[in-house]
Every structure is written in structure tokens, then in C-alpha cells.
Amino acid sequence: MSIFIVRPIKQLAAATKRIAAGELGFKVPEASKDEIGELAASFNRMAEALQEREQENTRLFRELEETNNRVEAASRYKSQFLANMSHELRTPLNAIIGYSEMLQEEAEELGHGDLTPDLQKINAAGKHLLALINDILDLSKIEAGRMDLYLETFDLGSMLHDVITTIQPLVEKNGNTLSMHCRPEALGNMHADLTKVRQSIFNLLSNASKFTQQGIITLAVTRDRVEDADWIAFSVTDTGIGMTPEQMSRLFEAFSQVEASTARQFGGTGLGLAITRHFCRMMGGEITVQSELGKGSIFTIRLPAEDYDRRAQPTPPAEPTTKPLPEGASSVLVIDDDPTVHDLMQRSLGKEGFRMVAAAGGEEGLRLAKAMRPAAITLDVMMPGMDGWAVLTALKADPDLADIPSSCSPSWTTRTWATRWAPPIT
Numbered sequence: 298m299s300i301f302i303v304r305p306i307k308q309l310a311a312a313t314k315r316i317a318a319g320e321l322g323f324k325v326p327e328a329s330k331d332e333i334g335e336l337a338a339s340f341n342r343m344a345e346a347l348q349e350r351e352q353e354n355t356r357l358f359r360e361l362e363e364t365n366n367r368v369e370a371a372s373r374y375k376s377q378f379l380a381n382m383s384h385e386l387r388t389p390l391n392a393i394i395g396y397s398e399m400l401q402e403e404a405e406e407l408g409h410g411d412l413t414p415d416l417q418k419i420n421a422a423g424k425h426l427l428a429l430i431n432d433i434l435d436l437s438k439i440e441a442g443r444m445d446l447y448l449e450t451f452d453l454g455s456m457l458h459d460v461i462t463t464i465q466p467l468v469e470k471n472g473n474t475l476s477m478h479c480r481p482e483a484l485g486n487m488h489a490d491l492t493k494v495r496q497s498i499f500n501l502l503s504n505a506s507k508f509t510q511q512g513i514i515t516l517a518v519t520r521d522r523v524e525d526a527d528w529i530a531f532s533v534t535d536t537g538i539g540m541t542p543e544q545m546s547r548l549f550e551a552f553s554q555v556e557a558s559t560a561r562q563f564g565g566t567g568l569g570l571a572i573t574r575h576f577c578r579m580m581g582g583e584i585t586v587q588s589e590l591g592k593g594s595i596f597t598i599r600l601p602a603e604d605y606d607r608r609a610q611p612t613p614p615a616e617p618t619t620k621p622l623p624e625g626a627s628s629v630l631v632i633d634d635d636p637t638v639h640d641l642m643q644r645s646l647g648k649e650g651f652r653m654v655a656a657a658g659g660e661e662g663l664r665l666a667k668a669m670r671p672a673a674i675t676l677d678v679m680m681p682g683m684d685g686w687a688v689l690t691a692l693k694a695d696p697d698l699a700d701i702p703s704s705c706s707p708s709w710t711t712r713t714w715a716t717r718w719a720p721p722i723t
Contacts, residue, residue, distance in 0.1 A: 308325055308326065308337075309325060309336065309337065309340060312324075312325045312340065312344075316344055316347070321344055321347050321348035321351055322344075322348060323344065324341050324344070325337040325340050325341055375437075386426075386430050387427065387430055387431075387434075388635050388637070388638070390423050390426055390427045390430070391427070391635075391638060391641075392635075392637045392638070392641060393419065393423045394420055394423040394424055394427065395638075395641040395642075395645065396641065397416050397419045397420040397423065398420060398645075399641075399644060399645065400412075400416050401413055401416045401417065401420070402648075404416065432568040432569060432572060433568065435568075435572050436568055436571070436572060439572070439575050444575070444579070445686065445690075446489075446490045446493070446579055446580065447490050447491075447492070447686070447689055447690065447693060448488060448489060448490055449488070449489075449490075449491055449693065450486050450487070450488045451486065451487060451489075451491045452485075452486055453481065453484035453485060453486065453487050453518070453529070454481030454482055454484055455481075456487075456491065456494065456495055457477070457479070457481055457484075457498075457516075457518065458481065459495070460495055460498050460499055460502070461475065461477065461516075463499065464499060464502045464503065464506065467502075467503060467506045467507075468502070468506045468514060470506065471506060471507075471509060471510050471511070472510065472511040473505075473506055473509050473510075473511065473512050473513065473514050474512075474513050474514070475502075475514050475515075475516070476513060476514070476515045476516070477515075477516050477517075477518075478515060478516070478517040478518075479516075479517060479518035479519065481518075483520075484518060484520055484529070485520065485602075486602075487529060487600075487602050487603070488602070488603040489580050489600060489601075489602075489603075490576075490579075490580060493576040493579070493580065494576075494580070494600065496572075496573075496576065497531075497573045497576050497577060497584075497598055498516075498531050498533075498598070500569040500570065500572070500573045501531070501533040501573070501596045501598070502514065502516065502533055503569070504569060504570070504596075505533050505534075505535035505537065505594070505596075508535065508537040508538050508594075509535045509536055509537030509538075509593070510537070512535060512536035512537055512593070513535070513536050514533065514534070514535045514536075515532075515533070515534040515535075516531070516532070516533055517530075517531075517532045517534070518530065518531050518532075519532075520602065526601060526602070526603075527601070527602035527603065528582075528599055528600065528601055528602060529599070529600050529601075529602050530597060530598070530599050531597070531598040531600075532595060532596070532597045532598075533595070533596045533597075534593065534594070534595045535593045535594055536592070536593040537593050537594065538590075538591065538593075539588045539589050539590045539591050539592050539593050539594055540586075540588040540589075540590060540594060541590050545586055545588055548570055548586060549570050549571050549574045549584075550571060570584075573598075577598055577599075577600065580600050580601070581600070581601045582598060582599050582600035582601060583598075583599055584596065584597065584598045584599075585597050585599075627650070627651060627652055627672060628651065628652045628653070628654050628669060628671045628672060629642070629646050629651050629652070629653055629654070629671055629672055629673045629674070629675070630654050630656065630662060630665055630666055630669070630671040630673070630674045630675075631653055631654070631655050631656070631674075631675055632656045632658070632659065632661075632662035632674065632675070632676045632677065632680075632685070632688060633655070633656075633657075633675075633676070633677040633680070634657050634658060634677060634680045634681060635677070638677070639653070639655040642655075642675075643655075651672070654669065654671065658680060658681070658682055658683065659676075659680060659682060659683025659684065659685070659687060659688040659691075660682065660683055662674070662676070662688055663688060663691055663692070666692065666698055666701070667695075667697070667698065670697075670698075670701070671701065672701075672702075673701065673702045673703070674692065674701055674702070674703040675703075676688050676689060676703065689703055
């Protein structure tokens with residue numbers, strides 16, 4: 298075969314290997330004007346096109362990367378803004394709710410019962426707004442990856458009693474009847490995030506109460522053993538409006554309502570179920586739903602009775618000890634950076650016979666907790682420096698303080714919360 302044919306073919310073969318290796322700028326010599334030369338020219342044009350395409354892809358990738366960085370930054374700024382704004386709104390709302398409760402009591406004591414309905418409306422509106430803000434704050438923490446678990450062992454029966462007591466007025470608002478199918482004394486303990494379990498059940502009962510009129514709402518709780526592990530199932534059944542399969546498909550999406558007319562009629566942000574599913578998955582469980590339009594719905598939460606790490610390495614029970622009641626047993630420590638909350642809690646807890654000790658920040662709160670061993674501790678979630686969740690984590694990690702009832706609870710609930718769990722004053 299002529300050298301004039303063999304050499305160009307070998308050059309094309311070598312060029313193909315170099316192009317395949319990424320050398321898109323390599324050129325084949327175009328030594329002749331015949332068919333071989335035309336083949337070389339075509340090959341070079343193909344290589345140029347590939348090089349231009351590669352450069353365009355690189356440019357697009359860089360733009361996409363820059364856009365993604367801007368979106369991530371915007372998401373962080375949004376979450377930070379929501380968290381800060383939620384805190385700024387929560388502070389005055391807590392004061393409004395707390396003072397409205399105190400005014401109701403004082404109006405009744407002074408014989409001005411005609412003012413009670415208006416004060417109750419103020420209180421209910423404040424609590425409704427606070428619940429919406431808490432949902433937005435939870436969602437912002439979830440999106441920012443800052444939602445943590447705070448595990449503790451608690452009695453299921455007591456927890457359910459608290460949930461039922463809290464939800465009962467909302468159930469009765471639409472003329473519904475609440476039925477509970479379980480034996481609380483037989484459920485035992487659960488090791489999980491008490492706040493998140495309680496909030497998840499409350500969300501389901503709240504939704505059932507909202508979408509049911511003159512009906513029956515049933516809470517059934519069971520404890521089952523599956524593969525050497527105990528699981529707790531919480532099922533909420535209602536006889537309300539129900540849903541279609543299409544509506545259920547987007548039920549757990551944030552800010553999603555089953556349809557616009559439902560949102561206008563029943564209200565809400567559409568965040569409760571999205572947050573509940575996230576909480577369940579964080580704790581190793583899941584939430585499922587069954588529903589039929591016009592016949593009601595069944596929501597079921599399944600959670601492990603104990604955290605996995607705790608099951609793998611069980612902690613031996615502590616030896617029973619008898620300790621004298623600490624000096625701070627009649628005191629409630631309020632950790633909050635808002636002086637208005639301190640004033641409100643001073644007046645509220647004083648009526649119940651408790652002494653309120655205030656701390657303006659997390660570090661000061663931990664120091665006072667160790668020094669005085671209070672009957673109960675309440676913390677604001679958002680504080681400069683060490684926030685409420687960080688303080689709660691530190692309290693639960695300290696063996697001397699872990700048993701003190703402590704919660705990042707709204708300040709307006711502190712009086713009821715403290716008087717229910719604090720030791721009696723003697």
C-alpha cells in the first residue's frame with residue numbers, strides 16, 4: 298500500500314486516541330487536497346466542534362456552580378432571617394399571651410367577668426399566631442440542618458394525659474368527641490425526644506379536630522415487639538372530610554394544603570404534617586395515612602420505643618438514693634434575654650408560691666442551675682450566644698442537673714408546666 302495512504306491513516310488513528318484522551322486542541326496535518334486531505338480536514342473540524350462544546354459545557358458548569366452557591370447562600374440567609382424574625386415575633390406574643398392570662402384572673406377576682414370573653418379572644422389569637430410562628434421556626438431549622446434530637450426517658454401515660462388535656466378544648470370547639478383506646482399504665486416508658494413526640498401527636502389531633510365537625514376522633518396507642526425491639530404506634534382516626542388519593546400525594550409537602558378552598562375554610566400554613574414527618578424520620582420512625590373522601594382519615598405514627606444506640610449499649614439503672622430536698626426546690630429558673638418575660642414570670646409564679654430566679658443568658662443560667670438546683674427550668678429558644686437548645690443539651694448531659702424538669706417552652710406555659718412537675722412546697 299502506498300505510503301501516501303498508510304501514513305495519513307496512521308496519523309488519523311493516533312489523533313483519534315489523543316482526542317479520546319482529552320486533547321481536543323490536537324490537529325491532524327492536512328498535507329494534500331485529495332480524499333485523504335478532506336478526511337483530515339473533516340476530522341479537524343470535528344475536533345474544533347468538540348473543543349467548543351467542551352468550553353461551553355465548562356462555562357455552563359461554572360455558571361451553574363455559582364448559581365447553586367448563590368441559592369445555598371440565599372437559603373441560609375432565609376433560614377437565618379426566619380429564625381431571627383420568629384424570635385422577634387415570639388417575644389412580644391409571649392408577653393401578650395401571658396398578660397392576657399393574668400388579666401383574665403384579675404378580672405374575675407375583681408368581679409369584672411364581662412371582660413373575660415374579650416381577654417380570651419386576645420389569648421386565643423396570640424396562641425394561634427405563636428403556633429404558626431413556631432412551625433415556621435421549626436421549618437427554618439430543618440432546612441438549615443440545625444434541628445437536633447434531645448433524647449430522654451419519659452412515661453407514655455403521663456405524656457398522653459398532657460396531650461389530651463391540652464387538645465380537649467380544640468376537639469370540643471367543633472362539637473367533636475375524643476375517644477382514647479389504650480391502657481396508659483400498660484404502655485411503659487419511651488426513650489425519645491419528648492417534645493417532638495408530643496408535638497407530632499398534637500399536630501395529628503389538631504388536624505383531626507379542624508377537619509371534623511360533630512364527629513368522633515379516636516387516639517389509639519399500642520406497643521408491639523418486632524425483631525427484638527419495641528415499637529410504639531400512635532393512630533389518630535377521624536370521621537371528617539377525608540381526602541382523595543391525589544390530595545394525599547402532596548399531603549406532606551411544606552406549605553401544601555389539599556386545595557385552595559380548604560385552606561380558605563380551615564386556615565393553617567400546611568407545615569404541621571411536613572414537620573411531623575421530619576420529626577418521625579429523625580427518631581427512626583415513619584408516618585402513614587389512609588383516607589377516603591367524605592369518610593375520614595387515619596394517620597399512624599410508628600416510632601421505636603428506645604433510641605438505637607441506647608438499645609445497643611443499655612445503661613445500668615442507677616442505685617436508688619435518698620437525698621434531702623435541695624434549697625432551690627421552691628424556685629423556678631427562667632433563662633430568657635427578655636426582661637418583660639422576667640417580669641411576667643415573677644408575677645405568675647409568685648401567685649403559685651414559687652420564687653422566680655432570672656438569668657439573662659445561657660452561661661449564667663447553667664451557673665445558677667448548678668448553684669441552686671431549682672424545681673424547674675424554662676428556656677427561651679433564641680438567645681444571643683448560647684441558645685436554649687444548647688443550654689438544654691448541657692443540662693441533660695450533667696448528671697446532677699439531668700433530672701430537673703427543663704424545657705424550651707413558650708414562656709406563657711411556664712406557670713402551668715412548673716406547678717405540674719415541680720416538687721410540692723412544704
